[in-house]
Amino acid sequence: MSSVLHSSFDLRPPRFEQVGQPQWASWHWQHQNRLRTIDDFRDVLELTAQQRQAFEASTDRFRVALTPHYAALMDPDDPGCPIRLQAMPNPGELTDHPFERTDPLAEEEHMPVPGLTHRYPDRALLYVSHHCPVYCRHCTRKRKVSNPTTAASKAQIQRSIDYIADTPQIRDVIISGGDPLTLSDERLDDILGKLRRIEHLDVIRLGTRNPVTLPQRITAELAEVLKRHRPIYINTHFNHPAELCEEAATALRRLVDAGCVLGNQMVLLRGVNDDADTVMKLNRRLLRHGCRPYYILQCDMARGITHFRTPLKTGLEIMDHLRGRIGGVGVPDFVVDLPGGGGKVELLPEYIIDRRPSEHGDVVTFRNFQGEQFEFVDVDGS
Ligand code: SF4
Incomplete structure (x- = not known):
C-alpha cells in the first residue's frame, strides 16, 4: 500500500x-x-x-x-x-419497510432529561448539536439530525450536565449529536470544562465525523481546547480508505498530538465497505495515522437505510478475514446494537469445530484463520 x-x-x-x-x-x-x-x-x-x-x-x-x-x-x-x-x-x-424504526436504539425512551440518553448504568450520551458538515445517508439519527428545529439549547445542555453531576453512577460521557464539532471552540471548551470538573467521571468521549467530512475543522486552536481537557477519547467514523486523504491524516495527527485517544467506528454499508479487502485497507491506513479500528457496526434498522444493510454473515466473513492477517490492534469488534435499547452484542466467527470428552478434560478442536485444525485440552474447572 x-x-x-x-x-x-x-x-x-x-x-x-x-x-x-x-x-x-x-x-x-x-x-x-x-x-x-x-x-x-x-x-x-x-x-x-x-x-x-x-x-x-x-x-x-x-x-x-x-x-x-x-x-x-x-x-x-x-x-x-x-x-x-x-x-x-x-x-x-x-421506501419504508415495516420492520424499520424511527428511533432504532430507543434513545428517546431512555432520556431522564431532554437531550441526554442514560441507558447503561455507567454511561450517558449527551447530544449537543443536531448539525453535521455532511448529512450521511446512512445516519441512524435521521429523526432529528439535520432538523434545525430540534437543536439543543444552552439551557438544555446545562440541565444534562447537572443530571450527570447529580448521578454518581455515571462514569463515562459520550458527547454526540449530530456532530459536536459544529459548536464553536468556546462552547466546546465550556462543556468539556464543566464535565471535567465532575469528580465521578472517568471518561469523556466525543463522537465526531469531522475528521472525515470536514478535517479542516481540526485547527490548532481546537487542538489546544482538547489538550486542555485531555485525555479526550475521540470516536470517529471513517467508512472507506478513500476518505483518509492528506487533509484527514493531518487532522488525525493534530488530535493525536493533543493527547486524544482515537478510535474508529465503521458502519458496514452495502456497496461501500462490505468486502474484506476494503476494510483491511482502511484499517491499515487508520493505524498508520494513530487511529485504532474500534467497531464494525452492523447497520441499524433505522428508517430509510435498509438498502445499505448487509447480512450478518458479511460482517462475520470480514472478521474471519481480518483475524490472523493483521495484528490484533487492527481487528475491531463486530457489533450489533440491539433494537429497542438492548445494547451492543459482539459477534465472532465460530472457531470451535468439535469438542469431545477425554480422561483429562474435553478435547476441543479449533480451526485457525488458515483453516488448519488444532486440538486443545480444556479443563473442567474442578
Ligand atoms: S456525521 Fe454522524 S450524526 Fe451526522 S449525519 Fe453523519 S452519521 Fe449522522
Missing part, C-alpha cells in the same frame, strides 16, 4: 478550481460553501436520472449537505462511488 495520500484540494471539482489553498483549508469557507441543491452539483458530478429523482424527493425527509472537501473525494464519473453512496440520496431511502 502506498503511503502517499491523495489531497482533496488537488482533486477539487471544476466548480472550485479558482479556490486557493488558504480558502480550501478554512473550515468556515468549507461550511459556508456546502453543496445543498441540485444546482450546486453542476460542475461537480453527473447525477443519474434515479439519483436526481431521489434528490428531489428526499429533501423534506433528510436534508442534503456536503462540504466541498467531501465532494472532491467522489469519483464524478462513477454512480457507485463509495463516497457518493454515503452522501447523495438514493431511491432506497424513500
Whole structure:
C-alpha cells in the first residue's frame, strides 16, 4: 500500500478550481460553501436520472449537505462511488419497510432529561448539536439530525450536565449529536470544562465525523481546547480508505498530538465497505495515522437505510478475514446494537469445530484463520 495520500484540494471539482489553498483549508469557507441543491452539483458530478429523482424527493425527509472537501473525494464519473453512496440520496431511502424504526436504539425512551440518553448504568450520551458538515445517508439519527428545529439549547445542555453531576453512577460521557464539532471552540471548551470538573467521571468521549467530512475543522486552536481537557477519547467514523486523504491524516495527527485517544467506528454499508479487502485497507491506513479500528457496526434498522444493510454473515466473513492477517490492534469488534435499547452484542466467527470428552478434560478442536485444525485440552474447572 502506498503511503502517499491523495489531497482533496488537488482533486477539487471544476466548480472550485479558482479556490486557493488558504480558502480550501478554512473550515468556515468549507461550511459556508456546502453543496445543498441540485444546482450546486453542476460542475461537480453527473447525477443519474434515479439519483436526481431521489434528490428531489428526499429533501423534506433528510436534508442534503456536503462540504466541498467531501465532494472532491467522489469519483464524478462513477454512480457507485463509495463516497457518493454515503452522501447523495438514493431511491432506497424513500421506501419504508415495516420492520424499520424511527428511533432504532430507543434513545428517546431512555432520556431522564431532554437531550441526554442514560441507558447503561455507567454511561450517558449527551447530544449537543443536531448539525453535521455532511448529512450521511446512512445516519441512524435521521429523526432529528439535520432538523434545525430540534437543536439543543444552552439551557438544555446545562440541565444534562447537572443530571450527570447529580448521578454518581455515571462514569463515562459520550458527547454526540449530530456532530459536536459544529459548536464553536468556546462552547466546546465550556462543556468539556464543566464535565471535567465532575469528580465521578472517568471518561469523556466525543463522537465526531469531522475528521472525515470536514478535517479542516481540526485547527490548532481546537487542538489546544482538547489538550486542555485531555485525555479526550475521540470516536470517529471513517467508512472507506478513500476518505483518509492528506487533509484527514493531518487532522488525525493534530488530535493525536493533543493527547486524544482515537478510535474508529465503521458502519458496514452495502456497496461501500462490505468486502474484506476494503476494510483491511482502511484499517491499515487508520493505524498508520494513530487511529485504532474500534467497531464494525452492523447497520441499524433505522428508517430509510435498509438498502445499505448487509447480512450478518458479511460482517462475520470480514472478521474471519481480518483475524490472523493483521495484528490484533487492527481487528475491531463486530457489533450489533440491539433494537429497542438492548445494547451492543459482539459477534465472532465460530472457531470451535468439535469438542469431545477425554480422561483429562474435553478435547476441543479449533480451526485457525488458515483453516488448519488444532486440538486443545480444556479443563473442567474442578
Ligand atoms: S456525521 Fe454522524 S450524526 Fe451526522 S449525519 Fe453523519 S452519521 Fe449522522
